Amino acid sequence: MSVLIKGGTVVTAEQSFRADVLCDGGKIQAIGKGLDAPKGAEIIDASSQYVMPGGIDPHTHMQLPFMGTVASEDFYSGTAAGLAGGTTMIIDFVIPNPQQNILEAYKQWREWAEKSVADYSFHVAITWWDDTVEKDMETLVKKHGVNSFKHFMAYKGAIMADDEILVNSFSKALQLGAIVTVHAENGDLVFRLQQEIYDMGITGPEGHPLSRPPPVEGEAANRAIRIAEVLGVPIYIVHNSCKQSLEAITRARNEGQRVFGEVLAGHLLIDDSVYRDPDFEVVAAHVMSPPFRAPEHQAALWHGLQSGNLQTTATDHCCFCADQKAAGKDDFRLIPNGTAGIENRLEVLWHHGVNTGRLTMNEFVAVTSTNAAQIFNIYPRKGSISVGADADIVVWDPEATKTISAKTHHQNIDYNIFEGMTVKGCASHTISQGNIVFADGKLNVERGAGNYVDRPAYASYYDALAKQAEQKKPTAVIRDALHTVKHA
Ligand code: DUC
Ligand code: ZN
Ligand code: ZN
Numbered sequence: 001m002s003v004l005i006k007g008g009t010v011v012t013a014e015q016s017f018r019a020d021v022l023c024d025g026g027k028i029q030a031i032g033k034g035l036d037a038p039k040g041a042e043i044i045d046a047s048s049q050y051v052m053p054g055g056i057d058p059h060t061h062m063q064l065p066f067m068g069t070v071a072s073e074d075f076y077s078g079t080a081a082g083l084a085g086g087t088t089m090i091i092d093f094v095i096p097n098p099q100q101n102i103l104e105a106y107k108q109w110r111e112w113a114e115k116s117v118a119d120y121s122f123h124v125a126i127t128w129w130d131d132t133v134e135k136d137m138e139t140l141v142k143k144h145g146v147n148s149f150k151h152f153m154a155y156k157g158a159i160m161a162d163d164e165i166l167v168n169s170f171s172k173a174l175q176l177g178a179i180v181t182v183h184a185e186n187g188d189l190v191f192r193l194q195q196e197i198y199d200m201g202i203t204g205p206e207g208h209p210l211s212r213p214p215p216v217e218g219e220a221a222n223r224a225i226r227i228a229e230v231l232g233v234p235i236y237i238v239h240n241s242c243k244q245s246l247e248a249i250t251r252a253r254n255e256g257q258r259v260f261g262e263v264l265a266g267h268l269l270i271d272d273s274v275y276r277d278p279d280f281e282v283v284a285a286h287v288m289s290p291p292f293r294a295p296e297h298q299a300a301l302w303h304g305l306q307s308g309n310l311q312t313t314a315t316d317h318c319c320f321c322a323d324q325k326a327a328g329k330d331d332f333r334l335i336p337n338g339t340a341g342i343e344n345r346l347e348v349l350w351h352h353g354v355n356t357g358r359l360t361m362n363e364f365v366a367v368t369s370t371n372a373a374q375i376f377n378i379y380p381r382k383g384s385i386s387v388g389a390d391a392d393i394v395v396w397d398p399e400a401t402k403t404i405s406a407k408t409h410h411q412n413i414d415y416n417i418f419e420g421m422t423v424k425g426c427a428s429h430t431i432s433q434g435n436i437v438f439a440d441g442k443l444n445v446e447r448g449a450g451n452y453v454d455r456p457a458y459a460s461y462y463d464a465l466a467k468q469a470e471q472k473k474p475t476a477v478i479r480d481a482l483h484t485v486k487h488a
Helices: 075-084 102-115 131-144 163-176 187-199 214-231 243-254 265-269 272-276 280-285 295-307 322-328 345-354 361-375 459-472 474-486
Strands: 003-011 016-024 027-032 042-045 050-053 055-060 087-094 119-125 148-152 179-183 235-237 259-264 312-314 393-403 422-432 435-439
Touching: 003 361, 003 393, 003 422, 016 050, 042 435, 050 361, 055 075, 055 259, 055 312, 055 345, 055 361, 075 087, 075 102, 075 422, 075 435, 087 102, 087 422, 102 119, 102 131, 131 163, 148 163, 163 179, 163 214, 163 459, 179 214, 187 214, 214 235, 214 243, 235 243, 243 259, 243 295, 259 265, 259 295, 265 295, 265 312, 265 345, 272 280, 280 322, 295 361, 312 345, 312 361, 345 361, 345 393, 345 422, 459 474
Parallel strands: 003 042, 003 050, 055 087, 087 119, 119 148, 148 179, 179 235, 235 259, 259 312
Antiparallel strands: 003 016, 016 027, 050 393, 393 422, 422 435
16 A cells, blocks of 8 residues: 655654655655555645654553563554554563573564564563573574664662673673663662661552662662673663663763663653652552652753753553552552553653654654664664665644543553543554554554564674774783783
């Protein structure tokens, strides 16, 4: 099927211009003024609308088995909800259990994701270490299009990666031309604080943020960044929620280190007052890690996006309904961590970013799509409006308004953290692989239509980085000094 998007303003990360866009065979075939519609083409009238690359959410957890339950949103409903909000691709996470073969876990997630209605890819978490993990990382990069490995520095006793794992995995990733990513929270500190808070008699969900204060995140971010610096590997810090981790990123970037930072729409827009609600269900619905922070952190995170020290926005979409959250009624440590947002990310960022003047439209495209495509090496196939790119497009009506509610959202969760927020600017049409999958508020999706997206390694650039890192290593410096002495 061909689709002609007529009369709109194309907005990319670099520029804005009036043009029609013709999609056919899943790709963008032509961009220009006055394009003719091929016979049988569907036509979208985009006058007074913006035509942008579909959103890429680089951080989701569909149907994740976690904390004794399974996330309620699966790959079908989750990717559909994304399309309803203009997000056309996700990068989800394979999270092997400790000791589980990581290739086997990867295959399991691939199977679960076959029902996706939009394109998807996977970061793979390194939760334990031995020779087989090292070998399987290589297979994942060379045979399965994985170019990013995730490390949870929290969740002690479960999926936490300690420093030894970080060092081993970071070194291997560099060798393979893969980027490393971390969930930065000091798991030992969280564990200790959780115990102390619980022992003080604070058993309710208000104990959750108390056990994960900003320095716990800042310390871990800084540690991961410094380990990556010594080893010379590029690093991406997921869901920065506070000034402390942003400062660690900013400092390293100013020193020339290749460090990237992600921020969640939720952390930009929701503060820690949600944890003071008297209702268990409301507080538990906001239990995620890292937690929502005091308003001063939100202001800093917006500045991080504006200055370019944070490059991507995501959701950490990980849904648990009220009955699942109730598992922690008497002990906050047992509340499954996670909140939703894939459907609303673009509209809340447009409303609070573009409409307020914090972001230009082009910056909006960069932080919702293009930067993620570039960092994870799928640009310009994704994240661009260019001839030959995948026809993953959102047509955006800047005048449309809507009030967000769990009663009307497509997400498979009984709560919406943006409940009651009225936004101006929403997706009028979403095009995925050249098909109109969302129009006039209605989804028209096909189970299994989503494709797995291979993400190639960054081979030659990383070779140069590896050489550079080798020369800077203390062992190399000592070798050079000894050599000089010997020949003096
Ligand atoms: N944080 C969450 O809140 N949920 C899933 C995993 C994570 O790191
Ligand atoms: Zn996380
Ligand atoms: Zn996550």
